[in-house]
Amino acid sequence: MAKADQKIKMSPSRDIPFNKLVLSQSNVRRTKAGISIEDLAEDIARRKLLQSLNVRPILDADGQETGMFEVPAGGRRYRALELLVKQKRLAKIAPIPCIVSETGTEISAEEDSLAENVHRVALHPLDQFRVFETLREQGRSEEDIAAIFFVSVNVVKQRLRLAAVSPKLLDVYADDGMSLEQLMAFSVTADHARQEQVWENVNKSGYDEPYQIRRLLTERTVKASDKRARFVGLAAYEAAGGNVLRDLFEEDGGGWLEDFALLERLVAEKLRTEAEAIAAEGWKWIEVAASFPFGHDHGLRRLEGQPADLTAEEQASLDALQAEYTALQAKFEDADELPDEVDARLGELEAALDAFENRPCVFNPAEIVHAGAFVSIDAEGSLRIERGYVRREDETAFVAAAAEPESETGVATPGASDDDQGAPPAQRTVITVGGQAQADEEEDEDAIRPLPDRLVMELTAHRTLALRDAVASHPQVAMTALLHKLCVEVFHQTYGPGCLEAGVRHVQLPVQTPDLKDSASAKSIVDRHAAWKADVPGDDAALWDWLVALDDASRLSLLAHCVSFGVNALFEKVDRHGGAGITAHGLRRRLEQADRLAHSVGLDMAEAGWRPTVDNYLGRVTKSRILEAVRDAKGDGAAQLIDHLKKTEMTKEAERLLEGTGWLPEPLRLAEVASPSNDAGASAEPLPEFLSGDEEETSDTGESEQPHAVAAE
Known part of the structure; x- marks a missing residue:
């Protein structure tokens, strides 16, 4: 006959006066963790003891119970109760709920202490988020919740924000399908549909880092640090009904403005109001x-x-x-x-x-x-x-x-x-404002000239030759005359014929990115120009006298500044039909001279502040060009990491990978300058790829496109 299993007998529970309890040295907890004893004491005072103490009778030398009990498990609760007694908020003889372990058992006090701590399962973070949300629904304020659980108000806000993420994503997190850091990234926006869409995209691609999730969620927004947002002000934007996305877990620079159309309208309205006030000053336009x-x-x-x-x-x-x-x-x-x-x-x-x-x-x-x-x-x-x-x-x-x-x-x-x-x-x-036709110009120059035009031309031809000869013999006068002409064009922006057929044509940049004016080069030019303009006299005669008095170093510096306005290193489409546009030979000559000039000044576009971004390069070339750039800068391994991505994701990741590498596309690199001995045969050589006549554009969406000509990029 089989022996029946012995029934489990639970340890008895009883109330023991606090002054009959002592802390056991068998407690395995030695390192402080969790909330402080003071906070725990306050919690016990508020909601009473939620978990009994585990105690064992203290025996005398004869093995008899002494009436005292040691506490091997529950030491932090004992310390909190002890603090309440010291504060006279709890009586020394107050009954404390205890579980009394049997004497003589083979299970040691250390084992009890260890088991109570090891077998305890920490609350899943999601459960905590949801409980905070439940408490708020019950009428608790964020400050109340923070005080109850001894955390900061910001922590409560963070937990409540996490609880507000899409329920579908919370279920994924509960099943360990995403990390807490990923869930935190999704809390940037309250748009559940957008959250789910982004999760589907990043989960399929495997490119699901938290920073990538934040980037995708905010790509249709405007940063609060944007000059338009700062001009309007977040308060005005929100008062007009605009929503600001904020990240409670990362430094977000003030957040992101979600309604771009509203921001543009507010900018236009405020600028229009300012312009109307300025118009009252009487300006024509x-x-x-x-x-x-x-x-x-x-x-x-x-x-x-x-x-x-x-x-x-x-x-x-x-x-x-x-x-x-x-x-x-x-x-x-x-x-x-x-x-x-x-x-x-x-x-x-x-x-x-x-x-x-x-x-x-x-x-x-x-x-x-x-x-x-x-x-x-x-x-x-x-x-x-x-x-x-x-x-x-x-x-x-x-x-x-x-x-x-x-x-x-x-x-x-x-x-x-x-x-x-x-x-x-x-x-x-x-x-x-007040646009008027220009006053009629009377073409009566001939009437005031006592001599016929032909005669005047013949006479002034003699004067011109004599003046040329004289100027050539006086270098300082020649430099002054040149500087005078250049300053009139650069600073006064007055153009037209003069006695010196020399000048600087301001080279315009008809095609440029919106941020060009904020580049380091543009700011340097503007600052230098303003510094010189503050000193350059406005009167023609005064300008001449001022230039004569300048020292040689200042003359050279001013000359360099004026000449720099005529530098033209622009690529243009070659005119193959004999029109007014630039020829292939003229373009080659311009770019070769630009390379030589770049070498002379040691120009490095990377050091000058240019870097490849989605807007200025990566988003406007084919995927093969993007991979080539990453491969050149970071190696094959980096290129392989992104070669499976769609074009949009690839451009953004390539921008991140290329940051700080100093990589430059071919038109911006410092090309080798041909030696003079090779100039004679240069015209017989074929044009470089980006100067060739092939202007056909390749598809931007295919997987096996031919690379664009560099000039088209």
Whole structure:
């Protein structure tokens, strides 16, 4: 007959006065973990003891129970109860729920202590997220939940954000189908459909890193650091109904603006409002845009305005600001780090002083009615107003007005000139106020010349030869004459015949990326030009005298600056039909000279700040070109990592891989310069690939396309 299994007998539970309990040295927990004893004591005081202590009777030398009990399992709870007793919030004889282990058992106290800690299963993070959400639905505030569970309010916000992710994705996370970091990335947006769409894409491709998930979720948004967002302001954008995506788990720079159309509308409305206020000053035209391309003011005369005089109150305010700024700088001159409040105050003072320094200039009202302004946003998100530009078609009227006596007031006021017809409301595109036809020009030059044209030409031919001979004998005069001519064209932007047939043609950039004007090269040119222009006299005669007085080093520096405006390294389509366009020979000659010039100055486009991005290169070439770039920069292994991706994903990942490598496409590389001995045979050699006549475009979607010609990229 089989022996029956012995029934399991549970250890008895009983209430034991706290002063009969002592902490056992057999407790295996030695390292602090979890919430503090103080927090645990507060939790016990609030909700009472949720789990009994595991105790064992203490025996005397004869093996008899002494009435005292040791606590091998539940030491942190014992310490928390002990703290409450010390605080007199719990009586020493308060009954404590305990599970009493039998004496004489073969299971040691250390084993009990270890089992209680090892067999405990931590709560799945998803369960915690959902409980926080349930508590909020029950009416608990985020602050209350944080206080109850001894965590920060930000942690509660994060957990609640995770609980709001698509239920489908939460189920995937619960089944260990994605990591917590991936789930955190999805919390950037509350759009469940978009979350599920992105997860399906990244899960299929295997390209499911958290940063990639965030990138895909925010690719249709505008960063809060974008100058348009800063110009409008997040408060105004949200007040208009716009939504801002924010990442509670990563530094997001203020988030992402989700409604691009709304942002564009708010930018246009605010710029239009600003332009309408400026139009009241009496300008003939105003051009309004969020951003203008580099060189947008080429060919326009710039009026020289004068800063408005400060009133007595303004001067006193300026002096006070300057004094406070100087005092703070002197006080903290030797400090390694400025206190936050001092740093903030210095920033406020600098902004106030800059406002005084950059206050609008005062222009002659007689000139304003023939000039205009550009209204845009600068790189910092502030309003940028460029006043005082005269278009070429307005030059005749402007010169005529300038010849008249200046206004007695010298202040730009609306209606200051009879020619000013008022300023209509500004538009987002070009606005012309008071547009007038140019005054009729009387072609009466012959009438004022006492001699026939042919005779004058013959006479001046003699003078020209004599003048050439004389100038050639005086190098300093020749350099002065050249610099004078170049400065007139570069700084005054006045073109036309003169006694010296030399000059710089401003090379325009008809095809350019939107960010070209913000590049390091563009900013350097603008800053250098502004520095020189501040010194260059506006009067022709004064300019000559100023150039004569310049030292040789300054002359050479100014000459280099002026000459640089004529540099042309642009690729153009070759004109094969004998028209006015550039020939193949002319293009080859231009690019060879550009290479030689680049070698002479040691130009490195990577060091100059150019890097391959989706917008400026990778998104506009074939997949084979993208893989070739990654292979050149990072090797075959890196190229193989992305060769299975679709074009959109491939371009973005290639941009990340190429960051910091210094890789450049062929047209930007520093080419080898041919030696003079090879020049004679250069014309017989075939054109390079990107100068060939093959202008056929290949598909951007096929998997086996032929590479584009470099010029088309």
